[in-house]
Amino acid sequence: MLLNEFLFxxxxxxxxxxxxxLARKNGVLVLMSVELILNAVNINLIAFGAFRDTIAGQVFAxxxxxxxxxxxxxxxxxxxxxxxxxxxxxxTDVDLMKG
Amino acid sequence: xxxxxxxxxxxxxxxxxxxxxxxxEIVLSTVVVVVLVLDLLVDETRKYLVTQLAGLGVVASAVxxxxxxxxxxxHSWSMFGGAYVVDNFSLVLKALFIFxxxxxxxMSTNYIEEGDYYxxxxxxxxxxxxxxxxxxxxxxxxxxxxVALELLSIPAYMLAGWRKRDLRSNEAALKYYxxxxxxxxxxxxxxSLIFGFTGTTVLSQIGAQIAGSAGSHPIVTVxxxxxxxxxxxxxxxxxxxxxxxxxxxxxxxxxxxxxxVASKTGGFVALFQLIFxxxxxxxxxxxxxxxxxAALTMTVGNLVALRQTNIVRMLAYSSIGQAGYILVPFAVxxxxxxxxxxxxTASIVYLLIYAAMxxxxxxxxxxVARRTRSGDIASYSGLFTYAPxxxxxxxxxxxxxxxxxxxxxxxxxxxxxxxxxDAGTAWAWVLGVLVAVNSVIALFYYAGVARxxxxxxxxxxxxxxxxxxxxxxxxxxxxxxxxxxxxxxxQAFARMGDVASLLR
Numbered sequence: 001m002l003l004n005e006f007l008f009x010x011x012x013x014x015x016x017x018x019x020x021x022l023a024r025k026n027g028v029l030v031l032m033s034v035e036l037i038l039n040a041v042n043i044n045l046i047a048f049g050a051f052r053d054t055i056a057g058q059v060f061a062x063x064x065x066x067x068x069x070x071x072x073x074x075x076x077x078x079x080x081x082x083x084x085x086x087x088x089x090x091x092t093d094v095d096l097m098k099g
Numbered sequence: 100x101x102x103x104x105x106x107x108x109x110x111x112x113x114x115x116x117x118x119x120x121x122x123x124e125i126v127l128s129t130v131v132v133v134v135l136v137l138d139l140l141v142d143e144t145r146k147y148l149v150t151q152l153a154g155l156g157v158v159a160s161a162v163x164x165x166x167x168x169x170x171x172x173x174h175s176w177s178m179f180g181g182a183y184v185v186d187n188f189s190l191v192l193k194a195l196f197i198f199x200x201x202x203x204x205x206m207s208t209n210y211i212e213e214g215d216y217y218x219x220x221x222x223x224x225x226x227x228x229x230x231x232x233x234x235x236x237x238x239x240x241x242x243x244x245x246v247a248l249e250l251l252s253i254p255a256y257m258l259a260g261w262r263k264r265d266l267r268s269n270e271a272a273l274k275y276y277x278x279x280x281x282x283x284x285x286x287x288x289x290x291s292l293i294f295g296f297t298g299t300t301v302l303s304q305i306g307a308q309i310a311g312s313a314g315s316h317p318i319v320t321v322x323x324x325x326x327x328x329x330x331x332x333x334x335x336x337x338x339x340x341x342x343x344x345x346x347x348x349x350x351x352x353x354x355x356x357x358x359x360v361a362s363k364t365g366g367f368v369a370l371f372q373l374i375f376x377x378x379x380x381x382x383x384x385x386x387x388x389x390x391x392x393a394a395l396t397m398t399v400g401n402l403v404a405l406r407q408t409n410i411v412r413m414l415a416y417s418s419i420g421q422a423g424y425i426l427v428p429f430a431v432x433x434x435x436x437x438x439x440x441x442x443x444t445a446s447i448v449y450l451l452i453y454a455a456m457x458x459x460x461x462x463x464x465x466x467v468a469r470r471t472r473s474g475d476i477a478s479y480s481g482l483f484t485y486a487p488x489x490x491x492x493x494x495x496x497x498x499x500x501x502x503x504x505x506x507x508x509x510x511x512x513x514x515x516x517x518x519x520x521d522a523g524t525a526w527a528w529v530l531g532v533l534v535a536v537n538s539v540i541a542l543f544y545y546a547g548v549a550r551x552x553x554x555x556x557x558x559x560x561x562x563x564x565x566x567x568x569x570x571x572x573x574x575x576x577x578x579x580x581x582x583x584x585x586x587x588x589x590q591a592f593a594r595m596g597d598v599a600s601l602l603r
Contacts, residue, residue, distance in 0.1 A: 007295075014288055021281050030277060037284035041291045048295030056300050060242050064287060067249045071280055074256050078272045081260060085269055091277075094270045097345040 006047035013040035027079040027089035031072060038068045120176040120185040122163030123193055127230045130156030134226060138219025146218040150208050153222035157201045157229065164194055181301045182240030188447075188599040192236040192368050195451055198577075199361045200229040202458045205574035206465055207353035216261055216351075224254035225357065232365045239376055241290045241300040244369050245283075248333075251365045252279050255358060259350040271349025275358075278332055278342040286329025292322035293377075302377040310380030323384045326373060327392075333366030336426060337395040340419050347415035352468065355411060356461035359418045360454045367425060367450060374429060375443065375601040382433025389430035390526060394533055397423025401540045409474045410464055413544060417500060418457060420541060425449045427515050427530055431522035438522040444596035445514035451592055452499075452511040452585055459496040459578030463489055466567050466575070476548055481557025486565040490552045492579050497545040499582050502538050507585035507592075512538060514596070 013036050020033025042061045049057015083089050118125070130153065138149050168190050175186030203225060211221050231250030238244045256279060260272025294300055296318050297308045309319050328339065335343040347355045374385055400420030407413035428442030428449075464474070466489060471478040483490040499508035512534065519531035567575070585592050 010291075017284070018281075021277070027273070034277075034280045034284055037281075037288065041284065041287040044288070044291035044295060048291065048298075051295070052298035054298055056242075056298075057294065060245075060291075060294065060300060063242055063246060067246065071249065071253060071283075074253055075276055075280065078256065078260055078269070078276050081263060082269050082273055085264065085266055091273075094273055096267055096270055097348050 003047055003051045006043055010040040010044040010047070013037070013043065025090050025092050027082065027091055028076075030091065031075050031079070034075075035068065035072065038064055114179050116178060117176045117185075119163065119170075120167060120178070122167075123160045123197070124230065124233055126156065126160040126163065127226065127233060130160070131223065131226045131230060134219065135223050138223065141219075147208070147212065149219040150204065150211075150222050153226055154201060154204045156226070157197055157204060160233075161194065161197045164190055164197070179240075181303050182243050183237050184239045185237055186601075188371075188601050189236040191447065191595050191599040192364070192450075193233050195364065195454055196229060196232040196236065196361060199357070199364070199454050199458065200225060200232075202462075202574045202577060203353055203357045203361065205570040205577075206356060206458075206462050207351075208570040209568040210351065210353050210465060211261075221258070221261065224258050228252075228254040228258070228357070228361070232361055232368075235365050235368050238369070239302045239372055241294060241302070241305075244372065245287065245290065248283065248286075248365070248369060251362060252283070252333075255279075255354075255362055258354045258357065259346055261351050261354060265349075267349035268351065269349075271346045274342045275346040275350075278339075282329045282332030282339070284329075285332075286326050289322045289325025289327075289329060292318050292325070296322065302372060305377045306379060309378065315381075315383075319381065320384050323378050323381060324388065327370070327385060327388055330366050330370050330373075331392055334363050334370070334422050334426075335419050336392045336422055337399040337419065340396070340400070343419060344412050344415040347418075348409065348411050348474070352411065352461060352465045355415075356458050356465075359415065359461070360457050363418070363422060364450050364454065367446065370429065371443070371446065371601060374432065375439075379433065379439075386430060386433050389426055390530065393423050393426035393430050393530060395423075396420070396426060397533060397537045401537045401544075404544050405540065407544070408476055410476050410479065410548065411474050413476065413548070414457070414460055414464070417541065417544070420537060421449075421453055421457070421500070423537070424512065424515055424534060425453070427534060428518040430530060431518055431524075431527045434522040434524055434527065438518060438527075440600060441514070441521045442518040443600055444593065445511075445518040447599050448514045448592055448596040449511040451595065452507040452582070455578045455581035455585075456496050456499040456506075456508055459575060459582060460493065460500065462571060462575045462578060463493040463496065466565065466571055470565050476551060478558070479548060479551040480555035481562075482552040484557050485562045489565065489567070489575075492575060493552065494549050495579060495582060497549055499586075501542045501545040503542075505586045507582045507589075510585055510589045510592070514593070 017033045017036030021030055024030050042064055045057045045061040079089055134149055134153050141148055175184060177184045211218050228251045231247050235247035238247045256272055256276040259275045260268050262268035297305045332339040378385055397420050400416050400423055404413050404416035425446050428445040432439050432442040499506035502508045502512040515534060516531055519527045
């Protein structure tokens with residue numbers, strides 16, 4: 001079956017996501033980049049699960065999806081908190097503490 | 100429940116569940132729910148009831164641990180096809196987590212009450228995070244480890260931002276959250292590769308599959324690398340440590356104590372299980388990786404701690420340095436069977452002792468900040484003249500962290516050296532020398548705080564005695580008791596480290 005193609009797509013999404021987390025300055029876009037990485041993981045898990053003929057890959061992917069939703073909920077709440085206090089979600093502004 | 104009758108469906112087998120072995124988790128989950136509901140029902144003036152109930156619940160969850168330890172000897176319960184194991188290792192570490200959780204609740208009682216923050220939800224989040232840690236100590240499966248990690252992390256993100264209108268607290272929450280989720284995502288990518296190579300998520304089966312020559316496939320190497328890097332963020336190992344000082348400074352101090360001890364220990368426990376059960380056969384991958392992480396972590400942590408002027412930042416860098424010492428045994432674990440055993444003992448004993456002394460130091464920081472309203476090391480000058488008791492106890496914690504002989508921290512370092520000696524390779528000895536050099540560097544900044552407290556005069560000649568509220572005093576007393584007890588009678592803790600071996 002096609003395994004390498006899926007893994008390649010997963011690797012591509014992973015790299016895009018890591019680049020986005022490191023390069024983006026907007027809080028919400030960074031959250032979206034993290035989601036890209038998690039979806040790369042899901043593609044990997046499901047492709048490997050099908051390749052190995054085991055249900056465990058899909059189960060793992062379901063757990064990742066569910067927990068990622070909870071995680072993003074908290075993340076958006078924190079970004080909202082920052083927006084309320086600062087009127088901006090530019091991450092480069094959030095640097096009161098250094099060193 | 101019965102299996103669906105459709106032709107392709109697998110028959111359903113009810114999993115084996117031992118309710119006695121799961122009792123600590125069941126008690127904790129019940130308390131979590133009760134605390135959440137009770138918080139809605141009691142009125143604003145009686146919120147302390149919720150905190151008290153949370154504390155009682157944590158103590159109650161330790162009772163089944165004792166009965167399990169008494170019943171069990173060398174027996175262990177393996178549930179859900181080996182995904183959830185209750186053995187000596189998990190009992191010792193669950194006890195450590197529950198101790199830590201209780202101390203943090205004691206420390207935060209007055210802090211949260213006086214700061215006009217939400218009390219009930221605070222206890223709820225601490226307990227949820229604690230539940231995640233207790234589950235982590237038994238998780239022997241990639242999915243369970245992931246779920247436990249998220250259960251212990253997500254409440255911690257919220258706790259870091261507890262002071263909603265304080266910009267520093269916001270910033271701490273944001274930094275902790277972003278780096279935490281990035282680390283989790285990277286770790287998950289590694290897990291997906293390991294799962295792809297082995298076709299299973301259970302660590303013992305993964306271990307059996309990658310131990311042989313087939314396991315030297317590059318995909319396993321990449322998978323282990325990503326997983327270790329993910330957890331290196333969690334335990335704030337250099338070069339993945341930069342979030343830690345900012346988060347520790349910005350978060351409320353009891354939460355900082357919780358993050359620097361409990362959350363970090365959670366990361367180490369996961370690493371233990373992954374390395375010693377799952378990836379033990381691939382020492383060629385994780386050995387050099389941990390060597391670099393350990394060497395960098397202790398050196399950078401201690402050197403940067405030297406020039407800190409804020410006590411919380413100093414303790415943050417000191418805890419980074421301590422994480423480096425705990426990583427040393429991982430770097431030498433795979434050289435031979437003796438080193439494998441003694442390095443496990445070393446890391447577990449270190450975690451137990453580190454928890455008591457670091458929590459104690461943070462309890463003092465909270466007690467002193469009630470008076471001085473400042474985190475500057477300079478504000479500790481003359482502490483002896485108005486709070487002699489606190490000064491003596493803080494000195495004990497500081498010298499224990501530095502590893503001065505009769506105290507617990509010295510004993511922990513001794514075990515690290517023993518693991519290095521058992522490994523006996525040139526690289527291991529280099530690491531041993533680095534530990535020794537770093538211990539000397541660390542003595543400078545710990546002694547610097549001690550000098551401020553003992554030698555310098557109090558600012559403004561203000562010598563009113565410092566009042567410590569009873570819960571905080573109890574937390575301090577417990578921590579001091581443990582640190583002293585280890586110094587006087589170390590065999591008891593060495594025994595805990597010895598019985599908690601994961602290797603069969």
